[in-house]
Amino acid sequence: MSIVIEFDKVSRQFVRRQRASTIQERFVGLIRGLPPAEVFWAVRDVSFAVEEGQSIGLVGHNGAGKSTILKLMTRVLEPTSGRVTTSGRIAALLELGSGFHPELSGRENVFLYGSLMGFSRKEMMRKLPEIIEFSEIGPFLDTEVKHYSSGMYTRLAFAVATAVDPDILITDEVLAVGDEAFQRKCIDRIYGFRRAGKTIVFVSHALDVVRSLCDVAVWLDHGEMKAYGSAHEVVDAYLASVNERERAEFEQQERELAEDVRERMRRGTREVEITRVQLLDRNGQERITFRTHEPLTIRIHYVAHERIEHPVFGVGINHESGPWLTGPNTGFDRYHIPFIDGPGQIDYHIPRLPLLGGRYLVSASATDCTQLHEFDVHDRMYPLVVHSDGVSQRYGMLFIDGSWSWHG
Numbered sequence: 001m002s003i004v005i006e007f008d009k010v011s012r013q014f015v016r017r018q019r020a021s022t023i024q025e026r027f028v029g030l031i032r033g034l035p036p037a038e039v040f041w042a043v044r045d046v047s048f049a050v051e052e053g054q055s056i057g058l059v060g061h062n063g064a065g066k067s068t069i070l071k072l073m074t075r076v077l078e079p080t081s082g083r084v085t086t087s088g089r090i091a092a093l094l095e096l097g098s099g100f101h102p103e104l105s106g107r108e109n110v111f112l113y114g115s116l117m118g119f120s121r122k123e124m125m126r127k128l129p130e131i132i133e134f135s136e137i138g139p140f141l142d143t144e145v146k147h148y149s150s151g152m153y154t155r156l157a158f159a160v161a162t163a164v165d166p167d168i169l170i171t172d173e174v175l176a177v178g179d180e181a182f183q184r185k186c187i188d189r190i191y192g193f194r195r196a197g198k199t200i201v202f203v204s205h206a207l208d209v210v211r212s213l214c215d216v217a218v219w220l221d222h223g224e225m226k227a228y229g230s231a232h233e234v235v236d237a238y239l240a241s242v243n244e245r246e247r248a249e250f251e252q253q254e255r256e257l258a259e260d261v262r263e264r265m266r267r268g269t270r271e272v273e274i275t276r277v278q279l280l281d282r283n284g285q286e287r288i289t290f291r292t293h294e295p296l297t298i299r300i301h302y303v304a305h306e307r308i309e310h311p312v313f314g315v316g317i318n319h320e321s322g323p324w325l326t327g328p329n330t331g332f333d334r335y336h337i338p339f340i341d342g343p344g345q346i347d348y349h350i351p352r353l354p355l356l357g358g359r360y361l362v363s364a365s366a367t368d369c370t371q372l373h374e375f376d377v378h379d380r381m382y383p384l385v386v387h388s389d390g391v392s393q394r395y396g397m398l399f400i401d402g403s404w405s406w407h408g
Contacts, residue, residue, distance in 0.1 A: 002087075004168060004199050005050035005073060010082035012043040012068055042068040044223045045082070050216075052088075052167075055200040057214035057231055059207065059238050064220040066203050070094055070172055073201065088167030088199070089117060093157055102146035106137065106156050109145055117164045127163045134185070135159035155182060162189050169193055170201040180395070207235050208388065239387060243289035246385055265381050272308055272340065272366040272375035276301040277382050279362065292357070292388040292399055296350045300364050302376075304340040311337055312371055313346045316363035317355070318380050319397055325355070327363075331371055354399045357388035 015038070043065045050056050058066040071077040072084050074092045100109040110131060114124035132138045135155040137148075145153060162169065171190070190213065194200055202214055210217060210231060217234035219227040226241075227234045278286045280297040290296055298315050314329025328348065330337060337346075361380035367373060393399050 002052050003049045004052045004087050005056075005201070006083075006085045007046050007048050007069075007072075008083040008085075010043060010046045010072060010079045010084055011041060012072060012077060013039060013041050013080040015039050041223050043072070043079075043220075046218075046220075046223075046225045047082075048218055048225070048228050050199060050201070052199055053197040054216065055194055055202060055214045057210035057217040057234075058201070058203045058220060059205075059210060059217055059235060060220035060226075063222075065223040066220055067094065067172055068223075069218075069220070070170055070201065070203065073170060086168070089164070090168045090170060091117065091161040091164055091166035092170040092172075093154075093161050094170070094172050100145050100153070100157065103144060105144055106141045106148070109156070110160055113160050114164060117166075119164060131156070131159045131163050134163070134189075136182075151182070158186055158189075162193070166198070168199045168201065172203045173205070207239065208391070211235055243287060243385075246289050247287055265379050266377065267379070268366070268374040268376040270376055271306055272302055272304045272311060274300055274302050274364055274366055274376045274378055275343075277362065277364045277378060279382065279384060288383055289385040289387065290353055292355060292386060292391045293352045296353045298348045298350075298362060298364070299345055300348075300366075301343070301345045302340070302366060303343045307339055307341040308368070308375070309339050310369040311340050311375070312367045312369060313337075314363075314365045314367070315348050316365070316380075317384065318361045318363070320359040320361055323397070325360070325397060329365070329367075329371070331369070353386065355384075355386045355388075356391070356393060356395075356397055356399055357386055358397060360384040360386065 046065075046069070048056075058069060060066055068077065070092065071094065072079055073086060074090055074094070075084075076094070101112060104112065107128075110128060111121055111124050114121070114127070119127075132141060135158070137152050137155055140148070140152060145156070148156070169190070187209065190200060190202070194213065200213070202210065204210060214231040216229060217227075217231040218225060219234050219238045221241075227237050278299040278301070279288055279290070280286055280299055281290070282295045284297075300313055300315070302313075304311075312329050312331040314327060314331075316327040317325045319325060330346070360383070362382040362384050363377070363379050364382070365377040366375040367377075368375070388399070391399060
């Protein structure tokens with residue numbers, strides 16, 4: 001296979017100056033001269049190659065350098081150092097607003113884009129019905145695109161870029177705008193390009209799509225390449241880093257959480273005191289980030305300051321937006337605890353976590369046998385982050401393991 005995109009030790013530097021925010025600061029600036037410039041590297045010493053027909057994903061946090069890489073590929077930017085080489089016709093969907101002239105109508109922009117890609121007006125006329133059908137903006141085709149919504153713009157831009165039959169298709173978060181039905185149409189067309197042997201460069205925070213669509217991936221972090229290789233391995237490494245960062249941020253938040261705030265999230269008479277709550281993985285390691293279908297154990301540590309007969313322990317999981325998703329306890333499940341006295345712990349095991357990607361809050365409680373007298377309740381005090389990359393369902397909060405049947 002021939003190489004169609006190659007980055008050889010590529011770096012891109014930007015220079016930015018602080019702007020004066022007041023008339024006084026501007027006046028002082030005129031007297032003293034311009035403020036010192038701040039130099040930063042958006043991309044630094046990046047090297048990778050993409051073969052013909054290969055799909056490559058770019059992953060990383062916002063500001064990691066992904067969009068700069070795409071602009072270097074499309075020659076919107078030139079590298080400060082290093083070398084970028086490409087071969088073949090490239091169609092690029094970069095940030096909203098690039099590629100179309102706002103004063104021209106949608107129809108006029110179709111012909112303008114086609115001419116830039118080397119197509120005659122006659123050739124674009126033949127492609128126009130397909131573009132109109134895919135974009136679904138026929139009634140607005142002769143409206144100036146400056147009046148388009150972001151969704152309308154994306155529909156037309158994607159339809160045109162994919163209709164010109166490029167050798168290389170570059171997309172930057174194309175799925176972030178538009179309704180779900182159109183997003184599915186975009187994904188179907190991208191998969192069609194892949195089956196046709198086209199080269200695809202794909203940027204998205206939808207890591208499950210990166211896994212399934214891309215052969216290889218590049219992980220960028222503050223402009224530097226952290227990993228390059230198999231898409232599955234790179235996504236796994238990136239997720240592990242995200243998990244570790246979220247754990248560190250949570251620990252920092254825990255340290256900064258004021259005692260009075262913590263007390264407002266807690267209630268009870270404290271004959272039994274919950275001293276600690278842990279979220280444990282299959283290896284007994286404590287963490288706050290899990291994946292859909294992973295096992296999860298919620299461990300409640302407690303101290304009973306007196307002998308308590310037939311206590312009831314419970315847990316709860318809420319979505320961060322509010323909905324209470326589950327609230328099992330030992331009473332409902334008829335798990336009999338004869339008595340407690342002193343320190344101990346109790347575990348609630350979830351063999352396959354059914355939650356889809358999102359942020360959740362875990363509660364823990366200790367009550368008497370009637371469940372009316374609360375010894376200690378920690379209400380939504382413990383964060384749980386779930387990633388659902390790699391599973392077939394993407395919408396909602398819960399993975400329901402159902403099946404389809406069809407009769408024609």
